[in-house]
Amino acid sequence: MENLFGESLDHESTATGLFADVIIPVPIPKLFTYKIPKNLKDDIGIGYRIIVQFGQKKILTGIIAKVHQKPPAAYEAKPILDVLDHHATVNPLQIRFWSWMAEYYCCNIGEVMNAALPSGLKxxxxxxxQINPTFDSDTSTYPLDEREELILQALANKGEMTFEDCQVVLGIKSVHGILKSMVVKEAILVFEQVKEKYNPKVESRVRLTKRYAEDKNALEGVFQELSSKPKQEEVLLKYLQEVPVYKKPELNTKGLEKSVFSEANLSASSLKTLIKNGILEEYKIIISRFEEEEPEDVEIQLSEPQYQALKSIKEQLKEKNTLLLHGITGSGKTEIYITLIQEAIAGGSQVLLLLPEIALTTHIVGRLRKVFGSSMGVFHSKYSDNERVxxxxxxxxxxxxxxxxxxxxIFLPFDCLGLVIVDEEHESSFKQYDPAPRFQARDSAIMLAWLHQAKTVLGSATPSFESFFNARTGKYGYVGLTQRYGEAQLPEFQLADVLIDKKKNLLKLDFSRLLRESIQEALSKQEQVLIFQNRRGYAPYISCEDCGWIPECEHCDVSLTYHQFSEEMRCHYCGFKEKVPSSCPACGSSKLSAVGLGTERIEESISLLFPEARVARMDLDTTRSKYGYQRLLEDFGSGNVDILVGTQMITKGLDFDKVTVVGVMDADRILFFPDFRAGERAFQQITQVAGRAGRRDKKGKVIIQTRKPEQQIFNQIFQGDFKNFYLQEMADRQRFFYPPFVKIIKVSTRHKDYKTAEKASNSLHNLMGDIQVKKILLGPEKGLIGKIKNQYIFESIIKLDKGGNAQAQFKMELQHLLTELLAQKEFRSVRFIVDVDPY
Known part of the structure; x- marks a missing residue:
């Protein structure tokens, strides 16, 4: 005898029942075993969504990971409450992927599930x-007060109410005390009602009933009856106009949306009467939230360098699982991607194209949609829950x-993935920092492809050092594209020395003479300009000119960023904000000035310097809405904006014909950031934003403002000399033990009490020192930002040998140490955050 899962069951084992190991979205490092009720055993399988009770009151969505016949030894298994679908929502490969991610990134599989499933599926x-069925007000020992009587009367009418409903009935904010009293008096019962978050989009339609659709004479009789009812006649004529049922009878099956009648200003009551009289019938259908689009016949024409690159990619992927496509900006990597995607789909495989930012997604989607139509899906955080489901x-x-x-x-339910493409693979935004799992999407995508036995193509003009290292050592394949597509030429680079301009009094509103003249020249030719400054807000902070006071966040060890448009100061770490004071709280002086540059301030300066120009800003503040990116890019692409100021959002993926000047406002801020990747990131960001200039037949110009023009990195960027820059940086990394020569794990200890955080950090650090693997242990030190959201932070850095099983052993023993520490009373409220590959 076999069950649904292909497992052999004898009569004795069947009597003991079936059990399921269930993944639950909670940060606990194990699966939970539940009993499968007999009435559900034929409706359940691995990957099915189920409802389970967790703890005393919580009702949660779980995913079945395993089915077996072994009851748990430590506790009595609770029964599964219900099954949500008639099919698996998650496949076994996904569960393997979740398990790998939990193990590699030192988190729990429940946390991975929480990140993986759209909230609409949870x-x-x-x-x-509700009223307690056994309650009798006449015989009750405890009389109800006036407010409790009101609740009971409302329940008698409604049957059940939420806590919020009770607040409305009583007109007060807090009802918990009153409801608690009613529970004690046994007047009401409190229960948990499970609600499915996902709601399909439903469309109301109408059609002719079968009698009139099949009998023309019967329909003519209806028109005779309606001769005295012109409004109903108009509605019926509108339907027949849109749905010619006698020429194409099959169209009546699809009917017509009800909204067509309201849009034509036809009577809603007349439509309702026709439905009531059985002439038309109303029905509902579930429709997609996305427009159905047929692919256009788009011919992809590859240049000779592109064709040779494509040929080499195919050859190398026969031997290698992963390949790095190193193509300079504007070299036409997208056309190669499209060709590879078309061939993979034609072979029956699924394809994933991973992009680092929504800004990129909105720009490239239109182009890809023309080629692939509705067979292409778009998935990112700006979509609603329902759209993602x-x-x-x-x-x-x-x-x-x-x-x-x-x-x-990467968490979507692929079951036959054949190709994964990671564009702009070097991008730091592929890293998830909070909450867990703190994964690197590029690295995770490579693992996902390996599980599916698929191929991975990593694309970039400025590859990450890890990927370039893997390509040079033969682990990855490598293809280079060194020519821009078509007639496009590489831009001309120029340095503007800010200090010299300042001495000569040529610096105006933070713009050098060279940059101002270049912008003016572009505007006179009706060309467009991009200005890059990787800091949003008006200014990093404000300061008192008399006493030096600087406003700081109440909850974090950072200064508040000044936002002029909203006239407030904000913390970009916890969201705290307050109004700008009219005078200094420390000394009373009214001399408060903005210090430093943010995108908002640059936007204002440009408007003053070039009053005739149309200026827009692209940063987190201007793109919070769902279509914020799209509207800005459409305005810029259609020529309605002359100068676009932005953060790193504008450095990649944008392809506009008229951009001829790119200005980098403060290159030193990127270059001298305290991070071992500072040089790598500076090279990448400046090269990427420079690549937006001169992408057609016009030669572009890139102006970099700096106080240190003698830095060697500028010459290497100008010459596109990535290789020598890489070799120079790698020598330092090897000498001081940084990736890709070691693996780094950062462990942060957080607590609201400084001494508790420090003691927990020291205790963990000492215990980690006893783990017998080859490693370098640094710290614990106070975090670069010592307090965030009222939590003090201490950090330990572990550099692990890449060879052998050092990483796996260290991670396993670290998890045991954390469990032991959290079991100690003094450390129970401490947060330990493990971040693998943190930089």
Whole structure:
């Protein structure tokens, strides 16, 4: 005898029942075993979504990871409450991927599940109240007060109410005390009502009933009856105009959306009467939130360098699983991607194209949609829960075979992935910092491809040192593209020495003479300009000119960033904000001035310097809305904006014909940041933003403002000399033990009490020192930012040998140490955060 899972069951084992190991979205390092009720055993399988009770009151969505016949030894298994779907929502490969991620990134599989499933696929439980069926007000020992009587009367009418409903009935903010009293008096019961978050989009349609659709004479009789009712006649004529049922009878099956009648200003009551009288019938259908689009017949024409690169990619992928496509900005990597995607889909495989930012996604989607139509899905955080669930279900059903997405798209339910492309693979935004899992999407995508036995192509004009190292050592394949597509030429670079301009009084509103003249020349030719400053807000901070006071966040060890537009100062770490004071709180002086440069201040300066120019700003503040990026890019692409000021959002992926000048406002801030990757990031960001200039037949110009023009890195950027820059940096990394020669793990200890955080950090650090693997242990030190959200932070850095099993052993023993420390009373409220590959 076999069950649904292909497992052989004898009569004796069947009697003991079936059990399921369930993944639950909680930060606990184990699976939980639940009993499968007999009435559900034929409806359950691995990857199914189920409802389970967790603890005393919580109702949660779980995913079945394993089915077996062994009851748990330590506790009595609770029964599964219900099954949510008639099919698996998650496949076994996904569960393997989640397990790998939990192990590699030192977190729990429940945390991975929480990140992986769109919230629309997770259930929520909502507390509600109802009248206790055994309650009798006449015989009750405890009389009800006036407010309790009001609640009871409302319940008699409604049947059940939420806590919020009770607040409305009583007109007060807090009802918990009153409801608690009613529970004690046994007047009401509190229960958890499970609600499915995902709601499909439903469309109301109408069509002719069968009688009139099949009998023309009967329909003519209706028109005779309606001759005295012109409004109903108009509605019926509108339907027949849109749906010619006698020429094409099959169209009546699809009917017509009800909204067509309201848009034509036809009577809603007349439509309702026709439905009531059985002439038209109303029905509902579930429709997609995305427009159905047929692919256009787009011919991809490759230049000779592109064709040779494509040929080499195919050859090398026969031997290698992963390949680095190192193509300079504007070399036409996207056309190569499209060709590879088309061939993979034609071979019956799914494809994932991973992009680091939504800004990139919005720009490239239109181009790809023309080629792939509705078989392509887009997945990123700006989509609503319902939209993300639809993409998830589209991949699950096979309707979507190609996905373009940000880092979260690696969690989609692929079952036959053949190709993964990671564009701009060097981007730091592929790293998830908070909450767990703190994964690197590029590295995770390579693992995902390996699980599917798929191929991975990493693309970049400025590869990460790790990927370039793997290519040079033969682990990855390597293809270089050194020519821009078509007639486009590489831009001309120029340095503007800010200090010299300042001495000569030529610096105006932080703009050098060279940059101002270049912008003016571009505007006179009706060309466009990009200005890059990787700091949002008006200024990094404000300061009192008399006493030096600087406003700081109440909850973090950082200064507040000044935002002039909203007239407030904000913390970019915890969100705390306050109004700008009219005078210095420390000395009373009214001499408060903004210090430093933010995108908002640069936007204002440009408007003063070039009043005739149309200026826009692209940063986190201007793109918070769902279509914020899209609207800005459309305005810029259509020529409605002359100068676009932005943070690193503008450094990649943008392809506009008229951009001829790019200005980098403060290159020193990127270059001298206290991070071993500072040089690498400076090379990448400046090269990427420079690549936005002169992408057609016009030669572009890049102006870099700096106080240190003698820095060697500038010459290497100008010459595109990535290789020598890489060799120079790698020599330092090897000498001082930094990636890619070692693996780094950062362990942060956080607590609201400084001494507790420090003691916990020292205790863990000493215990980690006893782990017998080859390592370098640094710290613990106070974090670069010592306090965030009222939590004091201490950090230890571990550099691990890349060979052997040092990493796996260290991670395993570290998890045991953390469990031991958290079991100690004094450290129970301490947060230990493990970040693998943190930089």
């Amino acid at each position: 259930l929520s439980s909502e507390s509600k109240i 639809e993409v998830w279900n589209g991949v699950l059903s096979g309707k979507i075979t190609f996905v373009v997405g940000a880092r979260s798209s």
